Amino acid sequence: MRPDAENSAIPATPAAPVPARAPLQSLDLALTALLARAVPLPAVESVSTFEADGRVLAQDLLSSLDVPAHDNSSMDGYAVRCADWAGAATVLQVTQRIPAGSSGHALAAMSAARIFTGAPIPPGADAVVMQEDCETVEADGAPGVRLQVPPQPGQWIRRRGEDVAAGAVVLQRGERLTPASLGLAASIGFDQLRVAPRVRVALFSTGDELVMPGEVAPADMKPGAIYNSNRFFLRALLQRLGCMVTDLGIVPDRLDATMAALKGASQQHDLILTSGGVSVGEEDHIKPAVQALGELNLWQIAIKPGKPFAYGQVGAAHFIGLPGNPVSSFVTFLLLVRPFLLKLQGATELAPKSIAIPAHFTWPRADKRREFLRVKQNAAGGLDLFGNQSSGVLTSAVWGDGLVDNPAGQTIAHGDTVRFIPFSALLS
Numbered sequence: 194m195r196p197d198a199e200n201s202a203i204p205a206t207p208a209a210p211v212p213a214r215a216p217l218q219s220l221d222l223a224l225t226a227l228l229a230r231a232v233p234l235p236a237v238e239s240v241s242t243f244e245a246d247g248r249v250l251a252q253d254l255l256s257s258l259d260v261p262a263h264d265n266s267s268m269d270g271y272a273v274r275c276a277d278w279a280g281a282a283t284v285l286q287v288t289q290r291i292p293a294g295s296s297g298h299a300l301a302a303m304s305a306a307r308i309f310t311g312a313p314i315p316p317g318a319d320a321v322v323m324q325e326d327c328e329t330v331e332a333d334g335a336p337g338v339r340l341q342v343p344p345q346p347g348q349w350i351r352r353r354g355e356d357v358a359a360g361a362v363v364l365q366r367g368e369r370l371t372p373a374s375l376g377l378a379a380s381i382g383f384d385q386l387r388v389a390p391r392v393r394v395a396l397f398s399t400g401d402e403l404v405m406p407g408e409v410a411p412a413d414m415k416p417g418a419i420y421n422s423n424r425f426f427l428r429a430l431l432q433r434l435g436c437m438v439t440d441l442g443i444v445p446d447r448l449d450a451t452m453a454a455l456k457g458a459s460q461q462h463d464l465i466l467t468s469g470g471v472s473v474g475e476e477d478h479i480k481p482a483v484q485a486l487g488e489l490n491l492w493q494i495a496i497k498p499g500k501p502f503a504y505g506q507v508g509a510a511h512f513i514g515l516p517g518n519p520v521s522s523f524v525t526f527l528l529l530v531r532p533f534l535l536k537l538q539g540a541t542e543l544a545p546k547s548i549a550i551p552a553h554f555t556w557p558r559a560d561k562r563r564e565f566l567r568v569k570q571n572a573a574g575g576l577d578l579f580g581n582q583s584s585g586v587l588t589s590a591v592w593g594d595g596l597v598d599n600p601a602g603q604t605i606a607h608g609d610t611v612r613f614i615p616f617s618a619l620l621s
Contacts, residue, residue: 217495220528220563227504227529228543230511231536234463236390242378245370247435247621248388249538254364256381259354264314265293268349271327272297272306272318275344287329287336291315305338314350321349357381367541389538394431395458395465395510397441398424399451399479400517405443422587423468423522427515430526431466433620434534451478455486459508463537466530469517479503483512495601497562498584499525518584524565524596527619545618547598549610554578556605563601567593568613576613595619 237251266272277285285305291297297306297315306315314321321344328339357363363381364374370386378386403421404414421443431438439462444454458465467479480503483489489505489512498521503514513530515522532543553575556566567589568576576597579589595615597605605611 217493217500217562220494220496223492223494223502224529224532227533228536230504231533233539234390234392234537237387238390239385239387242375242384242386245375245386245388246372247433248370248386249535249540250364250366250368250370250386251389251539252387253362253366254378254381254383256357256359256361256363258381259359260357260380261351261353261355263353265351266308266310266312266314266321266349267351268321268323269309270321270323270349271338271340272300272308272315272321273340273344274300274302274317275320275346277303278340278343281341282339284330284332284337284339286332287338289315319346320344323349365541367539369535369540369542391435391437392464392534392537393439393462394436395439395441395462396424396428396431396467397454397458398443398468399446399477400443400469401446403443422519423517426523427466427468427526430531430620434531435538436534446478448478448482451482452486455482455507455512459486459510462510464511464513464534465507466513466515468515468522479514483507487512495562496524496528497560497564499528499565500562502529519587520567520590521584523587523590528565531619545614547612547614550613551575552578552597552605552609552611553607554605555607556599559602559604561601564597564599566597566599568595568597569593570595576611
């Protein structure tokens with residue numbers, strides 16, 4: 194694949210002219226451009242419905258039966274004919290007992306059927322009175338029941354097909370499966386589901402300053418060294434999206450090592466994801482390595498945190514480079530990488546839904562960039578703001594339960610309605 198002519202040359206010396214700074218690109222335009230590159234993977238897999246949670250459907254699911262398959266009781270109680278009730282003194286003879294899984298016979302006049310939740314309504318019955326509203330008595334030496342409330346036609350009866358009608362599409366291609374949708378698929382007889390394949394992702398970090406937890410004790414850390422936190426949350430985020438992750442660890446800050454890692458990863462993965470190493474520093478080798486092996490577009494996105502972002506291709510694999518600061522990397526993954534991965538799987542629902550909630554804080558400093566503030570819902574129904582919104586403070590993402598999507602140039606006064614995106618909509 195031909196590298197972009199403007200970006201393909203590797204600077205020969207540190208003194209090479211610095212290119213003009215590219216204008217900031219809006220998040221919406223960047224996301225549109227990114228998703229245009231995300232062609233859904235062509236393969237399809239068949240998996241057990243038990244194992245399909247989180248996968249993306251590759252077929253419409255049509256029901257071949259009505260659910261429920263017959264009118265049935267939604268309560269334990271008595272199936273009756275409303276016309277038989279003449280007042281609180283009315284006693285009906287209990288002539289049959291219908292547990293779930295059984296079927297009864299036609300209900301005669303002035304009789305009732307003891308019925309249990311899920312059992313078919315016997316012919317002739319038009320209501321169920323729950324057992325709490327009934328009194329058991331004797332009727333001419335036989336079991337009987339006195340109804341303490343007047344029955345209403347249709348009460349406590351689940352009608353045939355009221356959940357699913359035969360021939361209906363109950364789940365659509367492109368839907369991401371949830372526990373509830375797995376139950377729905379099983380309710381119409383599907384024990385296997387055709388789903389999109391898992392995205393194969395190669396993940397690595399760059400930076401000689403990075404140290405893995407457990408390899409060096411905190412007391413022995415060298416000046417300038419930091420523990421590699423990005424690798425942990427990025428891997429977890431990828432796995433939550435159903436990806437098959439190959440963790441390539443920390444690649445040394447050398448051009449040859451970076452090129453070898455990229456070239457090897459491109460041969461067996463759909464996406465290569467990195468954090469850090471896409472700036473113009475002398476030790477940042479991601480940019481020239483990707484350009485030498487494929488193509489690279491460096492975007493400066495008008496969001497805070499998370500301005501630097503890179504997209505390209507190495508062979509047949511997509512490449513995405515995230516910023517190195519932890520919160521910047523976390524937020525740009527949620528806003529850009531997550532929808533990209535979902536589209537690769539053929540998902541149709543890519544954008545999380547925001548909620549209008551009052552801010553219980555002030556934000557007097559308007560920024561030129563669109564901001565994503567870490568906040569938490571409080572007991573009063575509003576949002577509290579984490580005190581330190583720095584891109585390096587990962588504590589803010591742990592403390593918070595979502596982001597405020599604040600437009601560029603916008604201040605926030607206490608009580609203003611803001612757009613809140615819960616982490617629950619972004620981390621699943």
